[in-house]
Ligand SMILES: NC(=O)c1ccc[n+]([C@@H]2O[C@H](COP(=O)([O-])OP(=O)(O)OC[C@H]3O[C@@H](n4cnc5c(N)ncnc54)[C@H](O)[C@@H]3O)[C@@H](O)[C@H]2O)c1
């Protein structure tokens with residue numbers, strides 16, 4: 001079993017390894033376990049056997065659980081079970097579930113202890129670490145929430161065996177991003193055939209990817225500065241998600257967005273890192289995008305990160321592990337977009353996805 005420490009005012013430990021769910025232990029008498037209805041039942045059973053929770057709350061799958069309506073239902077169930085301030089909430093599932101469960105813990109009785117057991121790769125390397133919790137509004141994603149760090153995180157890597165491969169590769173996008181912005185040793189390891197459920201080296205790679213985020217949020221929990229670097233690739237990604245009405249997933253959009261950010265980085269005088277971002281796209285095999293013009297994404301990008309006369313704010317890389325924030329002029333954005341369209345189309349044409357791939361939601 002590996003551990004990653006998150007520091008700061010509310011320090012906690014992230015455990016990464018095999019068999020964790022059946023060994024959970026918390027010092028609270030009253031516990032509420034929250035999970036999504038589609039989570040493989042064996043994981044719920046393992047946690048129930050280890051912790052004997054006072055109540056188990058089941059919520060809808062994916063982002064369908066991140067609504068004020070579902071939150072209200074969860075809070076009512078906690079109240080109906082007479083849970084006191086000394087109780088704890090345990091979130092078991094993907095990033096959507098841990099966002100909802102964390103926010104329920106942050107708001108019930110003005111805040112009770114929260115524990116997180118992520119069961120997706122994205123949940124482990126990204127959503128469960130850093131204390132951002134919340135739900136969506138009809139007006140947009142993640143518009144209501146709180147910084148509410150967990151007391152402890154258990155990333156049981158055995159749970160990844162049941163993830164659909166495409167969902168695993170969505171999480172790989174965030175791990176690869178951590179490699180680009182901070183730990184280049186991750187780049188090769190994420191693309192290696194050993195980065196797969198059941199591999200003996202998987203826990204170490206996941207722990208190292210978590211360590212990048214843990215370091216950043218330890219120094220900057222509330223995104224006053226360097227936490228913004230975690231948004232590498234996300235400006236175009238959010239635009240692609242919105243433009244396709246979430247027909248492509250967040251992880252796929254981040255894969256596309258990282259390549260665009262690498263092209264911009266080079267255009268703004270940085271090193272050429274596009275071989276890395278193209279290698280990731282070849283690995284990820286994201287669903288192809290519909291035909292897109294610069295104008296299609298420009299409106300979303302300008303809104304996402306507030307454009308001004310000098311351009312749109314992007315996270316760029318001077319080189320591997322050397323991120324910085326810069327305003328990129330519209331002309332540079334437009335020219336790089338042309339290159340990006342050609343290059344991602346060439347990859348999609350070389351790797352047509354299986355026709356049966358269903359649309360997916362989600363996204364940070
Ligand atoms: N708080 C943050 O800092 C942060 C960061 C990144 C993403 N997020 C949020 O995370 C969400 C996306 O998370 P995600 O990619 O984990 O998707 P998800 O939470 O939507 O999970 C995908 C689906 O897989 C199911 N599932 C979970 N674990 C499984 C397993 N081991 N085997 C089989 N099925 C399993 C889930 O129940 C769900 O239906 C978005 O809502 C996004 O906003 C939050």
Ligand SMILES: [Zn+2]
Nearest residue numbers: 174250254364
């Ligand atoms: Zn993301």
